[in-house]
Amino acid sequence: MTGTPGVTTGGTAGPGDRSLRDDPAVCLTGPGSPRAPLAVLQGIPVSPGLAIGPVVAINPRGLSLPSLSSPTDPQRELARLDAALEGARREAEAAEREATARLGFGYGEILGAHARMIVDPTLRREAAARIEHEGLDAEHAVYDVLESIAGRLESLADPHLAARAADVRDIQQRILGRLGHTDAQASTDPNGPPEPSVLLAHDLSPSETARLNPGRVLGFATEVGGPTSHTAIVAAGLEIPAVVGLGPFLDLARRARLAIVDGDQGIVILDPDPETLAHYRRVAADRAARFAGLGRLADLPAETRDGVRIELLGNIEFPEEVELCRARGAAGIGLFRTEFLFLNAERPPSEEEQFAAYAQVVRAMGGLPVTIRTLDLGADKFPHGRSRGVAEPNPNLGLRSLRLSLRDLDWFRIQLRAILRAAAEGPLQVLFPLVSTLGEWRDARDLLDREALSLRRAGVPVPADLRVGAMIEVPAAALMADLLAKEVDFFSIGTNDLIQYTLAADRTNESVAYLYNAADPAVLRLLQVVVEAARPRGVPVNVCGMMGGDPLYTSLLLGLGLRQLSMPPHQLLEVKRVVRAIDMGEAEALARELLTLDTADAVQRRLRDELARLAPDALAGRSPDSPRLHPRH
Amino acid sequence: MPAEPLVARREVEITNPLGLHLRPADRFVRLANSFGDTEIRVRYAGREFNGKSILELTMLAAECGATLELIAQGPQAEAAVAALAELISTGFDEEGHAEALVS
Numbered sequence: 001m002t003g004t005p006g007v008t009t010g011g012t013a014g015p016g017d018r019s020l021r022d023d024p025a026v027c028l029t030g031p032g033s034p035r036a037p038l039a040v041l042q043g044i045p046v047s048p049g050l051a052i053g054p055v056v057a058i059n060p061r062g063l064s065l066p067s068l069s070s071p072t073d074p075q076r077e078l079a080r081l082d083a084a085l086e087g088a089r090r091e092a093e094a095a096e097r098e099a100t101a102r103l104g105f106g107y108g109e110i111l112g113a114h115a116r117m118i119v120d121p122t123l124r125r126e127a128a129a130r131i132e133h134e135g136l137d138a139e140h141a142v143y144d145v146l147e148s149i150a151g152r153l154e155s156l157a158d159p160h161l162a163a164r165a166a167d168v169r170d171i172q173q174r175i176l177g178r179l180g181h182t183d184a185q186a187s188t189d190p191n192g193p194p195e196p197s198v199l200l201a202h203d204l205s206p207s208e209t210a211r212l213n214p215g216r217v218l219g220f221a222t223e224v225g226g227p228t229s230h231t232a233i234v235a236a237g238l239e240i241p242a243v244v245g246l247g248p249f250l251d252l253a254r255r256a257r258l259a260i261v262d263g264d265q266g267i268v269i270l271d272p273d274p275e276t277l278a279h280y281r282r283v284a285a286d287r288a289a290r291f292a293g294l295g296r297l298a299d300l301p302a303e304t305r306d307g308v309r310i311e312l313l314g315n316i317e318f319p320e321e322v323e324l325c326r327a328r329g330a331a332g333i334g335l336f337r338t339e340f341l342f343l344n345a346e347r348p349p350s351e352e353e354q355f356a357a358y359a360q361v362v363r364a365m366g367g368l369p370v371t372i373r374t375l376d377l378g379a380d381k382f383p384h385g386r387s388r389g390v391a392e393p394n395p396n397l398g399l400r401s402l403r404l405s406l407r408d409l410d411w412f413r414i415q416l417r418a419i420l421r422a423a424a425e426g427p428l429q430v431l432f433p434l435v436s437t438l439g440e441w442r443d444a445r446d447l448l449d450r451e452a453l454s455l456r457r458a459g460v461p462v463p464a465d466l467r468v469g470a471m472i473e474v475p476a477a478a479l480m481a482d483l484l485a486k487e488v489d490f491f492s493i494g495t496n497d498l499i500q501y502t503l504a505a506d507r508t509n510e511s512v513a514y515l516y517n518a519a520d521p522a523v524l525r526l527l528q529v530v531v532e533a534a535r536p537r538g539v540p541v542n543v544c545g546m547m548g549g550d551p552l553y554t555s556l557l558l559g560l561g562l563r564q565l566s567m568p569p570h571q572l573l574e575v576k577r578v579v580r581a582i583d584m585g586e587a588e589a590l591a592r593e594l595l596t597l598d599t600a601d602a603v604q605r606r607l608r609d610e611l612a613r614l615a616p617d618a619l620a621g622r623s624p625d626s627p628r629l630h631p632r633h
Numbered sequence: 634m635p636a637e638p639l640v641a642r643r644e645v646e647i648t649n650p651l652g653l654h655l656r657p658a659d660r661f662v663r664l665a666n667s668f669g670d671t672e673i674r675v676r677y678a679g680r681e682f683n684g685k686s687i688l689e690l691t692m693l694a695a696e697c698g699a700t701l702e703l704i705a706q707g708p709q710a711e712a713a714v715a716a717l718a719e720l721i722s723t724g725f726d727e728e729g730h731a732e733a734l735v736s
Contacts, residue, residue, distance in 0.1 A: 113656060117687050121686050
């Protein structure tokens, strides 16, 4: 995506969009079930931006159907249907002969029954009706008819009959495969729909998401998934607008032609009516204009009106995201997460593999500092082939992050060696996550020093002045920050966990999520404690959690004394714009005032007023009663 | 000219233990399709299905002991009903001599 973060309109979503059904009655007259012309679904926003485009639906078994965006030619689709049925029948009969020869008559007969299913008169009639009366293409028509039959079979009490659904799905695949061989092959690859599209799926794994081509996937929405999933982080990293956790919607979505994915509000709209579509096109155009304006900020300094320099840094998950940070003028990488190498791999990555990935980031930053965080596994993040061992009743208070690394020393040593070697490639600093006590900090620090020593003895260069920091995410560490400050080279405040542990509220638990609030006065006080503890020793403090990238909090954080903020790359310019509107004297007064307030609501109202004053349009797209709280690790 | 009636009906009970599962349904459909010009319907549990559609017959979910009504319409109606009733009442010849049943 170029220059317009999170704003993607494309494909056939132009002014002359022919994908809309001008006559909604058309879809009510076919033999299929009547379908509302517009459906609005609410999910969890995980990657901001607005995507408007034709739909590519991937069913739960990984089969994707081509977009229904362009009007179909019924005669052509009927011909494709007949050719596919004929080809699939011949395939099934060949399979029948082969099975009969290899396994015997009984087995062959099953495949022969598949051949009869393929040429079944009911299938042909129903599929043809959908093509002629509903304007479906052959793929969707076949999918629809067989999916409805398979669904009915699955609902039967007799397990023998219910299992027949598998036979139906088998021929479904066979016929769709034939259709694919003619001209829809590309569409079965979710990485590359033939035209820019909105991807709708049951779920996308982080690795599937990572392979998505932002040039062709305008946005995506899934039935499952949560705000802290890696899929969410990767989507934000790729700047593909995304909504997850929508619940079952694919049956509806499969027939949709156009979808809007609103990654700010967590809304997905299928087949919008012309007014809705026009509204979202205007919003998208406004955003595009705003981000085009922001683009000019990339090379301007992040400096307050009164000339105080602020370091705006990028949070990244993948080496490929370095480019996004550089393009937006990041002063460095404030948080390089390292879990990605572990979560998608069959086995733990070797020292060489890790070194290659870390060094790639350091080199790509061309002399700008990179802060690399050691493994933050556990709680909701576990790699393949490595379970928690004992099920923990309370994983967020359990063996996770640095605690887990210090338990699994073999893994940890390998990672530390890879990091130390990468440090020879450029300015790299090491960050230990979830430090709870000074003892824990010292254990981690000692281990790093020992590995550095062993490398140097082996003749491997390791910089003598390597900077090592502690992440402040546990209230205990915040309260001990004055003593920690004597031993660390820097602090990085992970606000997501700090808020969760301070308020004792799991942000993913709907019943208590109302307590999880970055604006809570208790959170503000802890931030103040850390900044004050670091100040006398000149220890730099970075904020790398969600708060750091949310313009709502920029004034407050600067006023509290913070001079480094780290955020997802797509937030860099927006925050820079706010920074450049801030007067430090005013920000300090604001922070003092906020520290006297007694509720999160009061703090938030005041912050909202302030942001409205500094950057009136920064509040656009932000819903009035829910500040964007989609935290990511 | 044979004076065969254009519509024939017969009720028949399913006797094979697994009911009308995939292979019996397949045999039924193959036999039904051998009566080209004759329309064949199966009525069961108040609903009617196309006797030449294996997909519809599979959805019939007829178990052992269920009674089906066969309705044929066309030049070979009587012969079709007789042959199909024979197939069902003999348990679909589950021993595996399907070829003999297909004309």
